[in-house]
Every structure is written in structure tokens, then in C-alpha cells.
Amino acid sequence: MGDNHTQGENTRADGIERRTLLKTSAALGTLAIGGASLGAVNANSLPDRPDAEDGTVAYQYFHAEWTDIEADVARLEEVGVDAIWIQQPARGKLDWDDLSYDGEYGFYDETSPFGFRDPHPPLGYQPVDLTDLDSTLGTESELESLIETCHDHGIEVIVDVVLNHMAAADGPDGHVELPQFDRDEHFHDNGTLGEDCQLDGEAAEYECDLLGLPSFDVERSYVQDAHRDYLQRIADLGADGLRYDAAGHVWPWYFEYEINALVDDLDLWRVGEIWDYDIDRLLEFADTGMTVFDFPLYDAIVDAFEGGSMEGLSQDAANGVVHHDPNVAVTFAQNHDTVGPGVEANEPEGRAVELAEVFILAYAGMPMVYRSGPEDRTELDDEAFRDLVAVSQEFAHGDVIDRHVDDDTYVFERDGNLLAGINKGSSAAEHTVETAWSDETLVDETGSGETVTTDGSGQVTIEIPSDGWVMYVPGEDDDDDEDNGESGEMTLQMTVDVGHGDSVYFTGSTDELTNWGSGVEGTWTEGNVWEVTIDDPGAFEWKTRRGPSDGTGDVWEHGANHDETDLHPTHQGWSE
Secondary structure (H helix, E strand, O other): OOHHHOOOOOOOOOOOOOOOHHHOOOOOOOEEEOOEEEOOOOOOOOOOOOOOOOOOOEEEOOOOOHHHHHHHHHHHHHHOOOEEEEOOOOEEOOOHHHOEOOOOOOOOOOOOOOOOOOOEOOOOOOEEEOOOOOEOOEOHHHHHHHHHHHHHOOOEEEEEEEOOEOOOOEEOOEEOOOOOOOOOOOEOOOOEOOOOOOOOHHHHHHHOEEOOEOEEOOOOHHHHHHHHHHHHHHHHOOOOEEEEEOHHHOOHHHHHHHHHHHHHHOOOEEEEOOOOOOHHHHHHHHOOOOEEEOHHHHHHHHHHHOOOOHHHHOOOOOOOHHHOOHHHEEEOOOOOOOOOOOOOOOOOOOHHHHHHHHHHHHOOOEEEEOOOOOOOOHHHHOHHHHHHHHHHHHHOOOOEEEEEEOOOEEEEEEOOOEEEEEEOOOOOEEEEEEOOOOOOEEEEOOOOOOOEEOOOOOEEEEEEOOOEEEEEEEOOOHHHOOOOOOOOEEEEEEEOOOOOOEEEEEEEOOOOOOOOOOOEEOEEEOOOEEEEEEEOOOOOEEEEEEEEOOOOOOEEEOOOOEEOOOOOOEOOOEOO
């Protein structure tokens, strides 16, 4: 394949290239009970509120330098990760020498909400100067290089920003100056939340200091201008999205009328950390123009996989933003502040965390995956994890419909696309469930379940291994060659959304695929799946192009070529 078939040479030739995966308006899929869908409960949401494209998988980095993350990008592309979340770029109070672990001087005490797994106090969350983007994690130029490399590999970058506070005045080396701000003029002076806060109600949440960190007075135009300039610089570096740290301690009006209005103009996706279990409050922030981390669902996940009932994850429990408005729910099993199910002091993540990740990767909402142990990140080399990422991207689309739930197992369908079964019990579980398919062969994309066939009424019996899962999709038995519909034929498939009036064209190194010409127009099926069936040519390479319907494809798919060993790959983005 010639050089013109890959992206990279002209990525920044005409300014910043910004991908669109995180900025589409595609629905993440609603939830349904007994065939009836549960829609959003807030009909008056802002029209510019961002959604994440169904099937987007994000991965969090924490306490990792920009150069180390950049060295990992090729591996992230192989896994199929769509986006990464990285820490705030700004000069901060703390350095690597200030970190400590549980049992060491300086670590939070046992009553801290931050758990015991990762070193604390965390770097990057006590900024000193928002005009200086050189931080402990790397220089501004190293960050720009990381973002550009991610884009070259089809990965988007979500950057953490702290808008609630700056560094406390007392530091390891004495008094901490804030060259950009005046501690008396630009911050509140109402005491610390939960300690000596002098306010009540909402005002306490938004105008008392969090953990003793000085809380911005966001009504001051100087503060607003400083935030505006800071976010503009992050956008200029090429970032694709923002994660608002401690968003639940910033007045919602500030996000709606100032911050989200600005970042919407900057074309930045965003997610807020509102550490709260009140669905209405989380949706209030979502309605200012952002997505939100689903802390209520996280609470249910920990309970279910730490000995509770899987029924707590079902729709009848409705314990999550994802049950009310999946379009704004960013789901997670753990992050740098919260430990996952079964994680104990001096104990790494175990099977309970893996099962929890299976759940969020197959369920509605946008999954954000995090593991501790940044020295190795072995999960990125785990074939089972890679299979689940592929399942999430290709098949976790459509309404969620509960098919069976009990103490140990949860079987749910992503309407017409995926039948997922998770079993945390110590014995294999067999269940007969209804599905959307009649007289249809279903294969397990993760390879652990036997091929099954639904009957004329759509019922099927599946077996879920102990402490395991199955991910069934319509398809052919592996024994009959999973990629061939007929002997001597194969079907190329690509799941990708294109604009109105456009089609996906398949081209490659065979005459039938036009020998890298304009391509063969694919056929669209539900779930934005495009496919074309060709005679089996043996070894060959192929790729997709985008262009007007009934015409030719003139925009190439980004990234490396596909070949005959992977006929249903993850789309790598377009080389705009």
C-alpha cells in the first residue's frame, strides 16, 4: 500500500487536526425493561451537551510522564483504545519526592476517601501557575508531542483541568507563592468543607475550601479570564477533551454560562467529576453541557462484585446515571481516587475488578478503564482484555434489555447486537433466556462459550463459566470459518458512523477490491455496520474509504492496513 494510504504526514500541516470520535451526537443506547426503553429524565438538556460515540473505550493514565505515555501509544493502538485521560499540565506544588504510600509519612490517613492503592498526595492537583504548562509530568513541548503522536495513531486525548482551586499556601519547602493570583483577592475565605466551613447548603459545597485547598471566587472576572486563557492554551495544544477535577465543588452556573460555553466553541468534549450519589444533582451538572462520571453505578458495581447481588446492577435497581441518561454517563470500575471491588491493602486488582470491567465494557455508557501499577500495565497485553475492548466497540450498541439476573449472574442484551452474560459465582451457570433473534446462530466473541442457536421464538440456553463471561453475537460457527458466509467467500465488516449522504467503500490489494482504487461501496446494516462480501483471494490487505453514496471514496481510513486475518477490525478514524 502506498504512502498516500496512511495518515501522519499532513496531520498538523494546516493547523491542529481534531478528531471527532468524542464529539459525535450518536446515542450511547438507552435501557429498556420488558421491551420499553427508559429515556433521559431531563428533556431540557442543553443542545450542545456532548455525547460520546457508542462503543468508545477510554483508558486512564495516572502518575505517568508524558514521554512514558508516548512510548506506550503504539501498544494502545494495538489494544484498540479510543481515548486516554491524562493529568493536568501546569506547574504544581508537589514533585515525585513528595509522594508516599500507605504506612509512610505524608500518606492520607485511614479515613481518607482516596483509598490506599496509589501514592498520595497526587501530583498535578495543587497547581501553582496556570500560565506555565511545564509540570512534574513533563514539558509543554513533550505534551504537544504526546497529543500529536496519539492523533497519528487514531487516539484522542482528554486532559485533566483543575478549576476549583489552586495549591495550599503551606508546602514541603515553605510558603507557596501563586504568581498568577492574589490569595486574599481571588479566593473565598469561608473555611474548609467538613471542618470549619462557615456556610450552609449549596454555598458550602461551592464556596468553602476542599481539603484545605483555596477555593476560587469564580464570580471575579480576573479568575474567569485566567481560566479562559488556560483552556484556550490546552485546546491549542490539540487536546480533544477535558476532565473537570472536583467539578462538584464549582457552581453549576459557572460551567453553563462560562466554561462549557467556551469549550463548546473550542470543540472540546468534557466530563465532570461530581463525586455524588444523587442522580438529580449529577444530571443538573450534565445539563450545563457536560458528561459526568457515574459514581452511583460505581457504588453498585463494588457492592455487586464484593459479595452483594448482581441484581443491584439491573435496571430495576436503577442505581446509576446510565439508567436515566446513558448519553452522559462515563462509567468506571475504579480510578485513581477509588479502588475497585475486592482490592485490599497490598493486594493488586483481582478477578473481581476484571469482571467489573467486563460489565462496563458491555453495558451502556462510555467505559473508562484504570489499573494501578503504571510500571507495567500488563492488561494492555492481555488478549482477554483486548477481546473485550473489541466487543465493546463493535457490538455494545443499542438499548440494554435485562434477560436474566440473580445473585451471581447477569445476562443482558444490547438490542439486536450483543448478548452478554457475567457470572461471579464459583460454579458454571446455565440459563435459558429470550433474545431478539429467532433461528439464529450465536458465537461467543471472547471464545469461552460454545456456539448456540436460538429457537423460533428467540429463546436460547447459554452456559456462563464460573468467575467468567460470554459475549454472544450473531455469526457463523468457527468450525465453518467464522469469516465466510459461503464456501470460498468472505465478508469484510466495519463499524463506523459517517455523515448523511456518505457511504463506506472497501478497497485493497485484489482486483475485486479495485487494487487500491476508489473502492467497492459497502452495504449498511443497523448499528452503523458496513460490509461487503468478496471471493476469498487468500492473503491480501485492505482498508476503507469514505465518500458520497453511489460515488467513490476519497477519504482514507487512518492507520495501518488490515489483512485477511482480521475481517471485522476496529475502525481507526478518517485521514481528514
